[in-house]
Amino acid sequence: MKSIIFLFSIILSMNSIAQIGGWNPKLEEGANEALKKMIKETSKLETFKSEAYGYAVFPKVTKAGIGIGGAMGNGVVYRNHEVVGTSKLKQASIGLQLGGQQYSEVIFFENKKAFEHFTNGNLKFSAQASAVAITEGASIDVAYKDGVAVFTRAKVGLMYEASIGGQHFKYETKDK
Numbered sequence: 001m002k003s004i005i006f007l008f009s010i011i012l013s014m015n016s017i018a019q020i021g022g023w024n025p026k027l028e029e030g031a032n033e034a035l036k037k038m039i040k041e042t043s044k045l046e047t048f049k050s051e052a053y054g055y056a057v058f059p060k061v062t063k064a065g066i067g068i069g070g071a072m073g074n075g076v077v078y079r080n081h082e083v084v085g086t087s088k089l090k091q092a093s094i095g096l097q098l099g100g101q102q103y104s105e106v107i108f109f110e111n112k113k114a115f116e117h118f119t120n121g122n123l124k125f126s127a128q129a130s131a132v133a134i135t136e137g138a139s140i141d142v143a144y145k146d147g148v149a150v151f152t153r154a155k156v157g158l159m160y161e162a163s164i165g166g167q168h169f170k171y172e173t174k175d176k
Helices: 002-014 025-041 045-051 112-119
Strands: 054-079 082-109 148-159 167-173
Touching: 025 045, 025 054, 025 082, 025 148, 045 082, 045 148, 054 112, 054 148, 054 167, 082 112, 112 167
Parallel strands: none
Antiparallel strands: 054 082, 082 148, 082 167
């Protein structure tokens, strides 16, 4: 039990970022940089970005687990390529897993229905959900599933387990 508490303490501390006046310019800067790197490594993402109804970028998701695990990250939500809010990603998992890693994640929304599903707090990935892992020079051929396409890019670490199942999101408009 102590190791679980320690694990989640590490996850929480790695994701704390100071905010200025209710808005976090460093988070927005990080999201823009993360998306640029992902597009540079896989140019087809530019098509997803330009054609998407909206998208959410999580520049740093920290994930760790030893049998029981979790992940957390903060992201920026865009509509018409303009920032409309932020989102918090949380994930809990149990099963065969060992290690820790940090990665970036982008979620593209194909249409208004999928975008509103996310901003209303209803988007949750099932245990079988997975993302396309971006690697430099990789060719991707992905279609939207239920109006959503998810891509990840490893930053650091090694984790024996690579699903996005169990992710939950909390959206907050930029005005708050």
